[in-house]
Amino acid sequence: MKKEQIIQALYDANTLDAIEKAGDDWSAFYQNASPEDKEYLANGMRQFADDVIEKSKQSSFEVQKVLAEFEAMKLAESQHQ
Incomplete structure (x- = not known):
């Protein structure tokens, strides 16, 4: 495998x-890579980790939004009863 394929496999x-x-x-x-390839792989892994963290934050925000909408619906429903 090429170093680019190694990083792409993380995303896939x-x-x-x-x-x-x-x-x-x-x-x-990584263990058998040249110093240049190690740098590439380390940077790729850091970027991958940053991307995962960002997606996690976005997912958390979306869940919070859905929960807020649900709570608003429950409140509105209880006020109509």
């Missing part, structure tokens, strides 16, 4: 097994 993983395999592949490739 959509199951726990696939995530674990991508992480294991990244680690194995």
